[in-house]
Amino acid sequence: MNCFYHSETPAVGICKNCNRGICPSCASELDNGIACKSRCESAVLLINELFARNHKVYEKSAAVHVVLGWAMILFAVPLTVISASSAINGKLSFALMNLILAAGLFFPGYAMLRYAKGLIQKN
Ligand SMILES: [Zn+2]
Ligand SMILES: [Zn+2]
Numbered sequence: 001m002n003c004f005y006h007s008e009t010p011a012v013g014i015c016k017n018c019n020r021g022i023c024p025s026c027a028s029e030l031d032n033g034i035a036c037k038s039r040c041e042s043a044v045l046l047i048n049e050l051f052a053r054n055h056k057v058y059e060k061s062a063a064v065h066v067v068l069g070w071a072m073i074l075f076a077v078p079l080t081v082i083s084a085s086s087a088i089n090g091k092l093s094f095a096l097m098n099l100i101l102a103a104g105l106f107f108p109g110y111a112m113l114r115y116a117k118g119l120i121q122k123n
Pocket of ligand 1: 018
């Protein structure tokens with residue numbers, strides 16, 4: 001592949017914005033890729049900035065998921081205890097109700113923790 005702007009010169013890479021092959025004299029090196037000099041630089045910088053911002057938002061939402069996940073599990077534990085003691089006391093419908101509530105909190109809580117952990121580890 002040759003440079004899009006100089007058809008005689010071999011391209012050394014592809015512009016991150018317009019996907020054209022570009023030669024060393026047309027390429028402007030940026031943080032994580034190259035762009036056509038004075039044509040695509042600002043667009044690629046914008047893409048980089050958006051990407052960095054998304055990354056931060058992901059980390060923040062993962063942290064929120066960890067807190068919510070633990071809160072749900074902490075609520076589920078006493079409900080499990082209540083349902084167990086009600087079952088022992090023969091209040092079966094009350095025990096069942098609390099057990100359903102506990103499961104309803106425990107599983108989403110666990111799922112949130114797993115999800116957030118996966119997001120954090122990917123980074
Ligand atoms: Zn370009
Ligand atoms: Zn060129």
